[in-house]
Amino acid sequence: MRFALLLLILLALALPAVLLAAPGDSEPPPAPRQPLPPVATSTPAPLPPVATPEPTPEPGRPARPSRAVGLPYDGRLVRGRQLPESGPGWATWDPIRKRVGNRGWRRWGTGRLLHVLRTVLGDYARRHPDAPPVLVGDLSRPRGGDFGPRFGGIGHASHQNGLDADVYYPRVDRRLRRPFHPDHVDRAAAQELVDAFVRAGAQYVFVGPSLGLRGPSGVVQPLGNHDDHLHVRLRG
Numbered sequence: 001m002r003f004a005l006l007l008l009i010l011l012a013l014a015l016p017a018v019l020l021a022a023p024g025d026s027e028p029p030p031a032p033r034q035p036l037p038p039v040a041t042s043t044p045a046p047l048p049p050v051a052t053p054e055p056t057p058e059p060g061r062p063a064r065p066s067r068a069v070g071l072p073y074d075g076r077l078v079r080g081r082q083l084p085e086s087g088p089g090w091a092t093w094d095p096i097r098k099r100v101g102n103r104g105w106r107r108w109g110t111g112r113l114l115h116v117l118r119t120v121l122g123d124y125a126r127r128h129p130d131a132p133p134v135l136v137g138d139l140s141r142p143r144g145g146d147f148g149p150r151f152g153g154i155g156h157a158s159h160q161n162g163l164d165a166d167v168y169y170p171r172v173d174r175r176l177r178r179p180f181h182p183d184h185v186d187r188a189a190a191q192e193l194v195d196a197f198v199r200a201g202a203q204y205v206f207v208g209p210s211l212g213l214r215g216p217s218g219v220v221q222p223l224g225n226h227d228d229h230l231h232v233r234l235r236g
């Protein structure tokens, strides 16, 4: 009896403590007031890259054909067309930021160059439905002109009048990035792309000297710094 009474007293003493403690067990203490989201005074968001104004076609009229002016290494582009960021069987690669999706101002060319790229790469994708997209690198700037080192990396001596495009060789491991080493290159796939650009009427296809890629002499030419991509040039 005394024991039961003692138990009752203990329970009566402990109960309020349990009740008081219960909310603290399930709920975290109230969070301190959240500071307001940072206002863009101290760290302003980066501005979108300022590019040469993009030519806009006049509404209601069919766009006049684009025109490659001058030479690939000393020229400009009139009424160029922008290659989209990706399409059926291909994607673009930013060679400076080293990532998929090239910046818009780096992918302008003549309508004919865009047509050749889409046709060759679309056909390749149809022949290899399981292959990852082929990566397209730089074309020209919106109005062409200098595309040298001030635009990043080693720059381009040519790529000035919308007739040049870089296309990365597919990789043996099928990863969607440029082949950083000749051993990464799927040489059979690379040769197939070289052949296709030759058939499409390229004036030149510059290829890496380490890869053993072949083609009509005078058209397919080995050139340094091309072990990761081929460079296709159309006639002016």
Ligand SMILES: [Zn+2]
Pocket: 156, 159, 164, 165, 166, 231
């Ligand atoms: Zn090139």
